[in-house]
């Protein structure tokens with residue numbers, strides 16, 4: 001497609017789809033017109049992919065995920081179709097700037113963090129590889145809340161990405177499924193029949209996901225909930241307007257909001273209904289498609305792979321059995337075997353509070369037939385494994401982790417370390433019973449978004465030296481390694497980082513009003529705010545550094561900009577205290593003339609995918625400092641390493657594998673190992689001893705306690721301090737000195753720019769393994785048993 005053709009297509013959509021004359025067109029109008037014009041280019045490969053899948057009678061993968069943290073789609077699509085230059089020229093001719101038009105698209109924030117972003121990267125990789133499949137999720141009307149700060153305190157406001165039409169999706173009013181809740185179960189002619197009391201309609205909305213170079217496109221199908229009957233006319237005519245709309249209100253509530261908590265098992269009835277809603281709708285859709293091609297249910301595991309992204313869709317096991325047994329009349333054990341051979345499950349966390357449990361009483365009320373089926377699953381399991389101490393039903397709860405494990409033929413962890421811990425901790429008993437079931441698939445990120453799209457300077461440099469093949473074969477980055485000896489390459493590499501940093505400095509000035517020196521080290525921690533991720537370790541080190549700098553301002557300090565980004569779950573009090581503390585510390589430090597440009601702290605509000613795309617390419621240092629044993633994998637860590645930021649990190653999650661790939665000498669390691677953390681906690685005085693041994697840590701804690709950062713209000717952080725001094729489960733104190741010392745090694749390395757840039761370039765050259773294309777190929781080979789159709 002030429003720029004002229006694209007320009008004509010944009011103008012046609014501007015007039016015919018938006019009803020606007022160019023003379024009155026806004027950025028929004030042009031963005032929508034360009035979106036529709038680009039979407040037109042996706043249709044042919046999309047249909048072709050479907051045709052090929054049917055023709056090959058291929059197995060398909062269905063990726064069920066409660067979250068898809070997609071971000072913007074326009075730039076990805078333009079890049080994947082090779083239309084970047086073309087689009088720029090087309091818009092130039094119309095008097096618009098492509099960058100500005102791209103930035104007009106709201107982020108689709110249908111996820112909380114890593115788990116949802118992983119699902120989005122996987123969609124891109126499946127389409128790039130030609131793995132036939134679909135993503136299934138919920139079309140939340142309101143994605144993750146919008147964050148702002150008021151006096152440093154997090155404020156949450158509803159996000160409304162659907163206020164403007166969503167240009168990428170196709171609504172499918174004909175693709176609806178009726179989803180029931182509650183009601184009764186009765187035996188009928190030897191079969192159990194569930195008669196739900198309430199029901200809603202699940203309506204499909206499809207977004208095509210185009211792969212690299214437009215060779216393949218899969219579908220993301222998101223379900224929106226609608227009432228069976230729009231409203232109760234009789235009640236309306238009686239004058240009962242509220243009652244007339246009740247059905248509609250109930251239905252719409254189900255797909256209204258994303259639960260803004262990715263780590264706590266939510267004990268909310270609505271959340272259970274959301275989980276069942278999208279899982280049941282997806283399964284019916286999957287079976288309808290399967291039965292249109294095959295008439296033998298025996299073939300199900302050969303033609304269908306269903307991946308459960310964490311336990312949120314775990315009700316898929318009982319629901320699939322219900323359909324096969326209650327509706328199709330298969331023997332229970334037979335139905336269970338077919339379901340198990342079709343399902344596989346990804347575990348994402350070892351945090352005990354994050355393993356979902358549902359009260360049996362609630363399950364009995366909302367999904368009475370499923371609770372019976374779960375009891376039979378447990379019975380069948382115990383009949384086969386009479387010695388096993390494992391129970392799905394325990395203490396009045398349904399344990400969704402155990403249910404998912406027992407109903408899956410493969411269970412995977414998301415990094416080598418995490419998979420080992422899954423085997424030795426959460427699922428140790430089940431692993432003993434099924435030693436072949438747990439496999440590892442270390443996470444990855446898509447290089448199309450996280451390098452090509454986010455970092456055009458670096459991408460151009462890479463392509464200039466090693467050609468364009470790296471974009472869908474990321475291990476080709478290894479070919480950069482010899483160039484590290486080339487002064488010309490290193491100068492260009494440094495210039496690309498400097499350019500990104502200058503852009504970010506301008507953006508920071510614009511959004512926060514804080515002037516930062518682009519020559520300073522950009523030290524970045526962006527992720528959900530959580531105690532295990534230890535943003536408070538970082539801010540304590542920041543305080544200690546500031547105190548040392550003030551005491552001795554001419555000691556040759558390496559200037560730093562500490563950048564934070566991230567949201568706290570609205571009900572997570574401690575995480576919100578940490579946010580306030582960071583903002584309080586930032587206010588005091590940024591106003592200090594003694595330290596001036598030596599130290600700045602910035603915390604732009606409302607971290608999301610688009611902000612990550614801005615920050616990561618401009619980062620020097622990547623903070624991956626979780627308490628060892630707590631971060632399952634991380635994917636932010638991979639984005640940073642690829643973009644040439646050096647990691648300061650613990651031996652946790654995928655940090656371990658990143659360090660192995662980039663080389664220990666190009667990674668700043670500190671802190672206790674997972675085993676050492678467990679051992680240290682045995683000593684109830686571990687935090688007191690650490691504080692007593694570290695005047696710096698004691699000084700930083702004292703600075704918080706005496707109100708230095710809270711206008712003299714010593715009580716503001718009393719609870720946080722009491723926790724650190726009294727319990728400190730996340731071992732902030734015990735790791736503090738190790739972290740501090742490691743940061744000084746970071747300073748020394750940064751003070752030698754040639755050395756630093758060489759380490760950075762080696763991170764880029766050696767991180768190609770962390771592509772989600774590699775991860776998806778692993779799932780295809782080890783879990784799904786599917787071969788690519790490209």
Ligand SMILES: *Cc1c(COP(=O)(O)O)cnc(C)c1O
Pocket residue numbers: 112113114117526527528607608609610612633634635636637639
């Ligand atoms: C990559 C990403 C995450 C995950 O980051 P971690 O550091 O692995 O927790 C979360 N949110 C957004 C917006 C991301 O892009």
